[in-house]
Amino acid sequence: MAERGAHLNTTAAESSRASIFELLAQDSLMTAVKPALLHALKVLADSNPARFGVFWRNLDEIYAVLDLLLQHHYLSRTSASFSENFYGLKRVGPDGTRPAHRGLGRRQHLRSLLLLALLPYLRIKLEKVLARQRDEDDFSIQMPKSLGQKMYRAFLAAYPFVCMAWDGWSFCHQLLYVFGKTRTHSPLLWLARVKLSYLTARDIQNLDLKQVDRTLSSSQSLGERVQSLLSAVIGGMAVSLSTSLSLGVFFLQFLEWWYSSENQSTIKSLTSLPTPPPPLHLEDQEAASTHGSVCPLCRKVRTNDTALATSGFVFCYRCIYTYVKANHRCPRTGYPSELQHLIKIYSPDG
Known part of the structure; x- marks a missing residue:
């Protein structure tokens, strides 16, 4: 619970408006996790391709499922994503009266899940499909003939401008937030109809009491006990991840920087593989x-x-x-x- 109380200072007491620096830091926290997981799965796949190669080939799906479960747990328990809770923040709906320990409303919860976990997954898959299609087009000499092919070529040409427009919108949103002209620093929060603010002392007390009540509760049915057990397992994994990240954020960001170079990644992927066995001699x-x-x-x-x-x-x-x-x-x-x-x-x- 130490990370929740880190922001209970005079600034947080005077205003619940979060600092732009903390907002940008929590945005970059989850982006530091995936490169570390990517490197770990790559080492496993290189050591035993037959057994662990499936994890490497389905990395995006595995990460999306884990991210979805993690974000669902934190949104349900703390009204915040994992990285937002790590920095002592919470999501507040339009009314602003719902306690953090009760989680978000149903609509805000679903919108937040879609924008936190599913939207990044769909964007990554789309960019990979477009990259493969560009490679195919480089080797193809056929001109697009059908209407579908022409529309696809037009989409390929327009996609970089769409990404540029999105990045420009995000940057303008951040500037407007700095000057106090908007409630959110990100278009994703605006689409989810929520804003970020600091956890209060009452929020932290209620979150601690909720964990104690869930632990001491004994008069439960079998279904409720199974649900509580699954929730405890996911919660334990989340808390363990939170604790480890609080000690290793710098290390994860260092890994993100180290493995961000495409050249270095390609060189390491070639030099780290063992020498392949020679082909078998044919009997004939x-x-x-x-x-x-x-x-x-x-x-x-x-x-x-x-x-x-x-x-x-x-x-x-x-x-x-x-x-x-x-x-x-x-x-x-x-x-x-x-x-x-x-x-x-x-x-x-x-």
Whole structure:
């Protein structure tokens, strides 16, 4: 509970309006968690691709589910997201009279969940789909013919401007909040119909009493006990995460900075993988003589030779492009791979 009382100073007593610096800090807190989880899953996937590769391939879904559960717990118990509660803040609805320990109203709760957990997930998936489509367009020489293809090309061209407009709106919102012209510093809070303010001494006392009452309550039905047990487990995980973050926020932000470089990430993804085993010798001598020109996927003579940088194996371009796009790994070694790891091989004869 120490982080909740950190802001009970004279400033908080005089006004419930949160500082813009604390608001920006809590916004960046959750963005420091995902790079750390990303690095941990990457190490697991590199150590054992067959067993842990599925976690790497479904990282976005795993993180979205964990984030949804975490944010639902804190919104229900403290009327705040995890990062907002960490900085001693709470979400206040339009009326401003609902106690923090009772959670948000149903509509504000659902809007907050959608904007906190689901909207970032959908944006990440959309950006990945657009990035893959741009890669496909780079290798394609066909002009869009149908109306759907033309509209899709128009959306690709307009998406960067949409992102720029959103970032500009967010920046203007922050400026207006600094000058006291708006109640929220973020468009997401404005869309959720809530504002942020400091937790009061009464809020902290009610939150502590609620935890004690939930622990001492014994006259419960079986269903209520199961629900309380699940809530206690999620709450324990949340409190553990909160405690660990209070000790390691700097370390998490350092990891975010360290692994933010795409160049460094690519180099580490290539150099951290073990040396792949050599291909098995074929029993048939005739097949062995042509083995150097056979694609390991289609078992035919390779066309448009393409090497996969993560393993060193050479395939037909069409075969390895289709496989890596669908599975995100090497078909021979299982190493995590992406389309940018495909390398065209130019023969000195051709």
